[in-house]
Amino acid sequence: MVILMPQTVTNKLTVEATFIAHFLGGSNRLLQLMKKNFQELGLKKEDCLELSWAECAVFWANMDHTSAAEVLLDRNSYAASFLVRKTDYVQTPISKLGWESIFNKLVELGKCCVFLNPYGGVMDEIPADATPCPHRAGNLFKVQYWINWSEGDPEVDGRYVNQTRVLHEFMTKYVSKNPRCVYLNYRDLDIGVRVGSGVSGYNSGKVYGEKYFKGNFDRWVKVKTAVDPDNFFRSEQSIPTLPGIKNAEACLLISKI
Structure with a gap:
């Protein structure tokens, strides 16, 4: 992962690039691979952290990995942001x-x-x-x-x-086009929300649905129609149901996916 972040250096605002990676193995093996394939970064032993699974989990949560056990056992959430x-x-x-x-x-x-x-x-x-x-x-x-x-x-x-x-x-x-693709786990209501039900719900859902799922969107619609035809489970960007499709017909559709 590369992070591009505005930073002030010698009283001038500039952009700092930080490279962070998670390698499943020891640092000596990583240094060999980086020297062979990515010399430009000039990775050194002191740049590496060798961590346990728990310490890694805490590190990627932007918490103090040096006290991973205490952090994971702490039931009090940190300050809201x-x-x-x-x-x-x-x-x-x-x-x-x-x-x-x-x-x-x-x-x-x-x-x-x-x-x-x-x-x-x-x-x-x-x-x-x-x-x-x-x-x-x-x-x-x-x-x-x-x-x-x-x-x-x-x-x-x-x-x-x-x-x-x-x-x-x-x-x-x-970036990508037709559709402009989006990663599902960062919900973005700016790219569209579901409006109404039936045909209108399907059409408005397709706007954001194809950006999240591309060609898989209609398959999701068939699944949704089969398991939740009354659209009980819904949100601003939930999968819409197929208009005019009965439950039995939807089950037949899903069996063909």
């Missing part, structure tokens, strides 16, 4: 000029960060229709637009939310 996440997928390389433009936009906005999660490897070997998540082969990396804050002031909240929207719009020319 506010956050916004939006996502994109990049399928064609971004030019050096493009990255310079993105860095300048991050400096202009001031707080919004960008996380880049690389794809490829085993991800490319899993067919798009093998699981509900279709974002597999063909994606270079996932982009996450990221802001955390703690003020809880409506004016501040609005300003930070707007930063992610501005950056998301700015990135349009660099």
